[in-house]
Amino acid sequence: MEARQRIAVAGATGRVGRHVVDVLESDGHDVVPISRSNGVDVVTGDGLAAALVGATTIVDASTGPSPDEEAATAFFTASAGNLQEGGARAGVERIVVVSIIGVDHFTAGYGAAKTAHERLSLAGPIPARILRAAQFHEFVPQLVDWGRNGEGVSHVPEMRTQLVAARTVAEELARMATETTRPAPASIPEIAGPREERLVEAARLLVSRRGDDLRIEEVSMPELLGGDVNVNGGLLPGPGAILAGPTFEEWLSQIEPRAARVIAKTVS
Numbered sequence: 157m158e159a160r161q162r163i164a165v166a167g168a169t170g171r172v173g174r175h176v177v178d179v180l181e182s183d184g185h186d187v188v189p190i191s192r193s194n195g196v197d198v199v200t201g202d203g204l205a206a207a208l209v210g211a212t213t214i215v216d217a218s219t220g221p222s223p224d225e226e227a228a229t230a231f232f233t234a235s236a237g238n239l240q241e242g243g244a245r246a247g248v249e250r251i252v253v254v255s256i257i258g259v260d261h262f263t264a265g266y267g268a269a270k271t272a273h274e275r276l277s278l279a280g281p282i283p284a285r286i287l288r289a290a291q292f293h294e295f296v297p298q299l300v301d302w303g304r305n306g307e308g309v310s311h312v313p314e315m316r317t318q319l320v321a322a323r324t325v326a327e328e329l330a331r332m333a334t335e336t337t338r339p340a341p342a343s344i345p346e347i348a349g350p351r352e353e354r355l356v357e358a359a360r361l362l363v364s365r366r367g368d369d370l371r372i373e374e375v376s377m378p379e380l381l382g383g384d385v386n387v388n389g390g391l392l393p394g395p396g397a398i399l400a401g402p403t404f405e406e407w408l409s410q411i412e413p414r415a416a417r418v419i420a421k422t423v424s
Contacts, residue, residue, distance in 0.1 A: 160184055160185055160186065161185050161186070161212045161213060161333075161334060162185070162186040162187075162188065162210045162211045162212055163180055163185050163186070163187055163188070163211060163212065163213045163214070163215060163333055163334070164187075164188040164190055164207055164208055164211040164213070164214045164215070164248075165177050165180070165187060165188070165189055165190060165214075165215045165217060166190040166191075166198050166214060166215065166216045166217060166218040166235070166239060167190070167191065167216070167217035167218035167219055168187075168189030168190055168191045168194065168217075169189070169191045169193055169194075170191075170217060170218070170219055171219075171292060171294050171322045172217045172254055172292070172322045172325055172326050172329070173189075173191070173215070173217035173218070173326075175322055175323045175325075175326030175327075176215050176217055176326040176329050176330055176333075177189055178326075179323075179326055179327055179330040180215075180330050180333070180334075183330065183334070185334065188207050188208075188211060190204070190207050190218075194207075198218055198234070198235040198238055198239060199231060199234045199235055199238070200234075201238045201242065204238055204239075204242045205242055205245070205246070208242050208243055208245075208246035208248060209246055210246075211243070211246060211248050212247075212248065212249050212250075213248065213249060213250050213251070213252065213333045213334070214239055214243050214248055214250075214251045214252070214282075215251075215252045215254075215329055215330070215333050216235075216236070216239055216251055216252065216253040216254070216277065217254050217326075217329065218231075218235050220232060220269070223265070223266045224266075225264055225265050225266060225268050225269055228266050228269035228270075229268070229269040229272050231269075232269055232270070232272055232273035232276065233272060233276060235273075236273055236276035236277050236280070237276060237280075239251060239277075239280075240276070240277070240280030240281060240282055240284075241280070241281075243280075243282050244280070244281045244282055248282055249282070249283075250282065250283050250284070250285065250333070251277060251280075251282050251283070251284040251285070252284070252285050252287065252329055252332045252333045253273070253274065253277045253284055253285070253286050253287070254286075254287050254289055254325065254329060255270050255273065255274050255286050255287065255288045255289070256270050256288055256289065256291075256391075257288045257289060257290050257318075257346050257348065257391055257392070257393055257394075257397075258288075258390040258391045258392075259271050259274060259288060261390045274286055285332055285343075285344075286344045287325070287328060287329055287332060287344075287345055287346075287347060288344060288345070288346045288347070289320060289325045289346070289347050289348070290317055290318045290319060290320045290346075290347070290348035290349060290391065290392075290393060291315070291317045291319055291320070291355075291391065292319070292320060292321065292322045292325070293319050293320065293321050293322070293349075293358075293404050293407045293408070294321075294322050295319075296319070296355065296358045296359055296362055296404065297362055299312050299313065299355070299359065300312060300359050300362060300363065300370070300372070304370070308369065308370060308371055309370070309371045309372075309373055310359070310363075310370055310371070310372055310373070311373050311374075311375045311377075312355055312356055312359045312372055312373070312374060312375070313355060313374075313375065313376070313377035314355070314356070314374050314375065314376050314377070315354070315355035315356075315391065316352060316354060316355075316388075316389055316391060316392060317352070317353060317354075317355060317391045317392070318348035318349045318350075318351065318352050318353065318391075318392055318393055318399075319348075319349045319353050319355075319358060319403075319404045320347060320348050320349040320400065321349070321401075321402055321407050324347065324349075324400045324401070324402075325347055328345075328347050328398060328400075332345075345396075345397070345398060346393045346394060346396075346397035346398065347393075347397065347398040347399075347400065348392070348393040348397055348398070348399055348400075349399065349400070349401065349402075349403060349404070350399050350400065350401050350403055351403060352392060353403075353404055354374075355374075356372060356373075356374040358404045359372045360372045361404070361405060361408065362408065365408055
């Protein structure tokens, strides 16, 4: 095991951050959870200086409250700047940031906001590493509920992806946060699930397991991430990516039936 460190996790109550906290604590590290519910706001900077005292590393798993490009860009601009500036004052040595596979191809939407997030993180005084991840398994129930039209139908975006569990991504983020070797600065690793999956098929499997008679229809939504990268394979991992299970079906089978019905309301 790596030497014990004090590690701050931004977005500590979110879909990935909560797993990062759990993995790091299980490995014996001193973890500082950064979230508004813990009295720290990465946008305003309230409570941030105190939270970063003694931290050697920041894991930035924060997410904005809106998928809108303008709102998301404003969030990431403020949060990345505050983490870099506050971290530099506190003597933080590195920042590890979670991003999205194919983000460099996005021209609009939330994807463009994440591109700005990467750029600002890499431009700060603290050395930053990026981990680009495929869409999370937990993303599927959220999209199904977003797409409901009140008539027994849910419209989900046409998307080729290689769905991955948030826990799997968190384990890699924790490893990157605690490793002592220095990788090549230009290296931006990717992590994805073990196989390509169509989002519509995963959504149909989800509602079937729920016992829901909701009809799933696939529609084109280029505005979701910006451009048509979600249909032309731009969200799929490249050669050399870390591929790790479980598959979406395996992940879903681990969830109790009741949890499967309510999960879309609890992920955030």
